[in-house]
Amino acid sequence: MRTCQLFAAAIASVSLACSGAGDGAELNGGAGGLGATCGGGDVDNVDLRRLTVREYRNTIDALFPGVAFPPFELASDISVQGFDNQSAGQRPSQDVVQTFFGAAQIIASAAIANPGALLGECAAETVDCRERFLKAFAPRVFRRPLDPEEASSYLRFMEAQVGTYGALHGIRMAIESLLVAPEFLYRPEPQLDGFAMATRLSYALWQSPPDTELLQAAAEGHLSAPVGGNGLNQQLVRMMRDPRARAAIADFHRQWLQLDRILVAQRDSMLFPEYQPATPRRLYDATRAFIDQTYWDGGGSLDALLTRSVVPLDASLAVLYGLGGVSGDTFVPTQLNVSERSGLLTHAGIMAALSGPLEESPVHRGLFVLEHFLCEGLPPPPMVVPTLPPRISPEGNSSTVRARIEKSHSPPACQSCHFQIDPFGFAFGHYDALGRYRVTDSGFPIDTRGVVEEGAGSVMMFGDFRADFKDAIDLSSKLAKSQRVLSCVGENLFRFAVGRIASDVERCELEKLALASNGSTQTLFARILSSRLFRQGQL
Amino acid sequence: MKASTRLRDVPFARRSLIRGLGLTAASLGTSGTRRTARAQGDSSPPTRLILYLDGSHFQDAWRPIGINGAPMPTEFGWDFGEAHRPLEPFRDYALYPTGLAMLSIVFPGLRASQPGGHPEGEMGLLTGASEVSLTQRLHGGPSIDQFIGKQINKDGLVTRFPTLAAAVGENFPAQSAVILSAGRAQRIPSIHIDPLDFYQKVFADYLPANNSGSADLMREQQLAVMGFARDRYRALQTRLGKSDAERLAVHLDLIADLERRLKVDVKMAGSCVVPSKPNYDTCVTCLTQDRKLIEARHVVQSEYNVRQMVAALACDLTRVAVLNCSPYEHPRQSSLGYKPGDFGTNNLHEYDHLTATRRAEPAFRAFGIRMNQERAKALANFLQQLKDVPQAGGGNLLDHSVVLWCGHIGYGDHQSWDLPWVLFGKGGGAIKSGRYLNFGPRPDIPGNTWGWPHNDLLITLAHTMGVPVETFGEPSLCRGPLPGIRGG
16 A cells, blocks of 8 residues: 555656646756756657567457467567667567467467357357457457558458358457557557557556556546646556556566576586575575565665665575574565675675676676666677686685786776776675675685776766765665666666667656656656656657 | 487478468468479479588687698698597588688778677678677678578578578577678577477478368468458558658568468478477576586487478478577586686686687697587587488488588687688589688788688678679678689
């Protein structure tokens, strides 16, 4: 319940910010009273988007509730810069088109296997029955009413097939044809009316098609411009309460934070016998549960995400965290040692994911912070990537990973990038390749201080973030307070919702929305969904 | 979990392939009136192109060596280098065109101090294009397999699949497939990783030629749905903006392509043997920390995929194939004696990088050569399978194929000159094999000290496959087929 209240409050604050000011208010600072504008130029057009595999399956489930389908295959989505729903990765290919036809055939055959469930009381052999079915079913597939040409075209096709192959085959083929139609597989917006807006909203927030209520709101004009009105906001609040939103938000975090890396992290079994086959999954589940609770019970607070030190743990993970008092394999909220851990970035799962099979990787850890929390784009690695010397040299001398990296990356060519990557990575020196806390590295004290210097002694700024920190806890605390980080989350939310990278103008507007979001990623998402950025092109 | 290594094939000669489009079983039938895969009256077997992609090799151990005390190899007086010695049984089929370089990835003007590049090398290997960028997902053009597959089917589909690609010892689809490209900024073509998936798409739907009419009926219905779908895509196109309409146009073309493939009725040759369904219940993407299990899975996957690719070529389901060996996870790294930590490396990828600086160390070199020999053995196994397939009118499948064994790096620092590219097969008589040729820097390119642009090798492949292009990839680097390769 608290979730709903918080989200409703977030929506309300959006409404207040926009009330009376209309569309231009946000662009000119109305959303946060910021004053500054984002310069000339318009926001980019929306590119044609196709249903992702997840969206397709959710949509089929919504169209045929209760129908059990045989397994069907779809071509996997291409991830573009971390997200699998980007228009840039959705250019059709042979296997995409082929598997869509194959899936349509399987789905339609399974659906028609029980004509009663599909058609109701009427008999498939009667024209009236078939027409009624098509009139009711096709708009659900198209997520909008069909225009007369479309409706008659599908009807003619169905009836022609009925004439040739019989009633049930004709209906099956009509279903197949709808399931391979561009209006189903893609999200074309020849005009961005209320129905198109409903589709945008439902796939952004639910990864599923609009339900009856949302389509009804569209039909009654409640979703049409000017947005910011009560109709849209009411729907947003309602949709956020739905379990589908919870699943979609979880998927956003999975992709933004590359959580799957936890699952595929491999460790040398001789060096890390504690890393059992079940460990990656437990680490993954714990971090997913933490994010879920932080987002929904903590109002999406960025501060909580990055500093909260209560984590769901089971007995096996508690051992990894050096804690006692937890038994069994059920996750229980566990208070971590606040002098050792603070928030997501210090989770054992994240630290393990950003490590190699033999030891931790400050480079991957540093890159992770730069790319995912500060939205810093870095060039690809160079042609020659020297391998880090081993922890124990051939002469038998051991050294810390920091010492080896500093030596290895000392050439100016390496420094051009690593001067900013490595300090962030060094902050996590207390966590080994399993994410366990340690006091020393190879017997030496650990230096976790990180400063990114540009020029003589001046500390580099990433927006409002000053790159000078004592350790991972200090770094997390500073990141949590940074507007730059919240804006970066906003950029990722935008990409998740809109399906492409934000333009410069859009980034500027996202910064303003972030500033007005009181440190809440939940509020920020609501602001994005009700902003012009999301509604662009609307009539 | 268990991984069966038992591969049992079922001879299925004289059957007719009626589907293989990933649609549901029995949806398609056969028809005596449909076009067969090969032109009527043409009795010579078609030429097949196979790109066998592999990792780096020790240059001073793979290059051919002189014989009878000669310090240097000559065109006919040569022997395999130490790393390639397992290929000795295929000497008559081998052709070493050395001295080639991937100049296209540093074009124009040889802008880097030396050719090389990561990851452009991977993207330029088969495209020969100068405009490549992994971060922008931009291949400069199609890879040669996609190009040739499209060209030989452009006047109507002659094989069910214009191209087929499968992985060997690999479980990262995006990484392996980045080498292939359907076009300049197009989606990367799919690559079969899971043998079961490969089987389902290519072989699962064989039915006897005299199967009941229900399959014909299903195909007819499928074509009706496709035809209507095309009408709907056209109708929507007119209502959308330019870029959206273009995307639908691509989709529309692919539907038309699917329809054409559905109409192709491939008559099986006598040597076509349909492989049995892989007994392979170890998911290639399943997570495990057990290195031995991972390797066992890779070995089984590799054997199945290679076997199925040979069958697809033998059955003329495709004439252009790609087998992509994992550059990072050698299928048998444990049995080779490697474990993480050796040579100060976490994995064989890091080992490959270190070849740039540590190749002279005896233990390091000995392991590298052993690994190269394992790769050569795997290739020899594949070549033998091709050789075991007889062809109508004489010869075997290797006689009628051209296999390019290639990778995108020389030593591990992504050096892209003097690459270990070797041709095998006689290309139906088009290739004069059993020779060593040294090309070296082509003198008409200012500042070039690195080698002969590999674009001309790609052009050679196109000509061998009956696609007589003048350029491929970066046009200013192209002169035509490599001199002396073809003939006979």
